[in-house]
Amino acid sequence: MWEMLLSxxxxxxxxxxxxxxxxxxxxxxxxxxxxxxVLYRLSQRPRCQRILEGLFPRLLMTLLYKLSLAAVILxxxxxxxxQPVPLGLAVEGIxxxxxxxxxxxxxxxxxxxxxxxxxxxxxxxxxxxxxLAREMRKSPAEQQAFLFQHMKEILAQRREWQMxxxxxxxxxxxGCQGLGKDWSDLRLLxxxxxxxxxxxxxxxxxxxxxxxxxxxxxxxxxxxxxxxxILRCLKDPSTDIRMExxxxxxxxxxxxxxxxxxPIALLLAQKLPALFGDESSQVQELSLSLFGDTMKAVVxxxxxxxxxxxxxxxxxxxLHMNAESRSVAEASGKTLLICAKFLGWRKLKRVIKKGKNWxxxxxxxxxxxxxxxxxxxxxxxxxWDSQAGVRMxxxxxxxxxxxxxxxxxxxQTLEVVWDGE
Numbered sequence: 244m245w246e247m248l249l250s251x252x253x254x255x256x257x258x259x260x261x262x263x264x265x266x267x268x269x270x271x272x273x274x275x276x277x278x279x280x281v282l283y284r285l286s287q288r289p290r291c292q293r294i295l296e297g298l299f300p301r302l303l304m305t306l307l308y309k310l311s312l313a314a315v316i317l318x319x320x321x322x323x324x325x326q327p328v329p330l331g332l333a334v335e336g337i338x339x340x341x342x343x344x345x346x347x348x349x350x351x352x353x354x355x356x357x358x359x360x361x362x363x364x365x366x367x368x369x370x371x372x373x374x375l376a377r378e379m380r381k382s383p384a385e386q387q388a389f390l391f392q393h394m395k396e397i398l399a400q401r402r403e404w405q406m407x408x409x410x411x412x413x414x415x416x417x418g419c420q421g422l423g424k425d426w427s428d429l430r431l432l433x434x435x436x437x438x439x440x441x442x443x444x445x446x447x448x449x450x451x452x453x454x455x456x457x458x459x460x461x462x463x464x465x466x467x468x469x470x471x472x473i474l475r476c477l478k479d480p481s482t483d484i485r486m487e488x489x490x491x492x493x494x495x496x497x498x499x500x501x502x503x504x505x506p507i508a509l510l511l512a513q514k515l516p517a518l519f520g521d522e523s524s525q526v527q528e529l530s531l532s533l534f535g536d537t538m539k540a541v542v543x544x545x546x547x548x549x550x551x552x553x554x555x556x557x558x559x560x561x562l563h564m565n566a567e568s569r570s571v572a573e574a575s576g577k578t579l580l581i582c583a584k585f586l587g588w589r590k591l592k593r594v595i596k597k598g599k600n601w602x603x604x605x606x607x608x609x610x611x612x613x614x615x616x617x618x619x620x621x622x623x624x625x626x627w628d629s630q631a632g633v634r635m636x637x638x639x640x641x642x643x644x645x646x647x648x649x650x651x652x653x654x655q656t657l658e659v660v661w662d663g664e
Contacts, residue, residue, distance in 0.1 A: 433451075
């Protein structure tokens with residue numbers, strides 16, 4: 244029947260639309276195989292290609308939805324021995340669709356990366372679909388545009404049953420040139436930062452990182468509402484979300500002029516120190532690096548406020564130079580050196596440059612004598628740090644600071660702190 248209908252020019256488009264309906268009404272053991280056969284025949288008919296290009300995004304998203312549905316079915320009940328595995332059927336349907344759309348190279352590349360095998364297991368399905376989305380970035384511009392607009396439509400209409408994979412494709416395609424990206428994309432992603440799904444929030448952040456690489460779009464992102472929402476992401480339980488929020492600010496700040504970036508740098512200077520002791524060494528390292536960037540961004544009157552913020556974190560940076568992670572220790576040292584330059588502390592700068600780490604604590608105390616008591620109070624919290632190297636350095640630093648305070652003052656300071664605890 245399909246073969247006969249496809250041979251009639253007046254009904255070709257109707258047949259393709261009907262094909263979409265067949266897949267949407269899929270049952271594991273019949274519809275996908277028949278739909279795959281029709282898609283294969285379409286690839287042999289040049290006159291059907293144009294119609295297929297227009298329907299491609301809808302067909303792909305429908306197949307992906309069926310793929311996710313099959314994963315749920317398999318988690319609840321194993322298929323019978325005489326029944327084809329639903330995941331396998333859906334994956335084969337996607338392959339056939341890609342072939343019919345002239346994307347044979349995508350099929351091969353995904354195979355090399357193990358993507359198709361990932362899609363056959365519920366626990367790795369998400370990773371496999373993301374590989375597929377990333378591969379579609381290599382598609383011709385027109386196909387990218389069709390996909391992009393369809394994904395944007397799904398997200399704008401908040402179609403829950405397609406939302407997850409639509410956001411995956413949307414965030415990947417935002418990294419492509421052109422596609423008519425504008426303020427509406429920014430609003431859309433902003434709205435999804437408060438979605439209940441951690442995966443969707445992460446993909447929305449990834450999309451914002453992609454958009455922030457454009458100077459004009461980066462300037463549009465300076466609104467306090469968006470910035471506050473992403474600053475809250477720095478406290479998210481998910482390491483991936485914290486990392487992506489840091490990447491957003493790093494990318495965005497790199498696109499702005501110093502005058503534009505200065506107010507944002509002050510906001511970050513207040514939030515980033517909380518991540519210096521993060522459980523993830525990657526988050527630690529990136530937050531330290533970004534803190535160094537904030538000092539390079541401030542201008543004019545903002546410098547005085549930045550100096551105050553820096554004085555509050557120099558001890559933390561010094562203590563984290565003893566972190567177990569070598570990259571974190573090095574990043575802490577580099578950022579402390581930037582702080583010394585920003586504050587004009589020449590002695591501390593010389594000590595750090597010469598690698599005389601054992602002298603840094605003493606030099607810090609001499610460099611800013613008015614804050615010795617504050618430094619002691621701050622260091623006490625590090626006596627319970629999870630890393631032995633940091634704890635030991637905190638003990639040494641407190642001992643050195645006690646000598647600077649004198650016996651009576653150091654005793655009084657410690658008593659006040661302990662009472663507060």
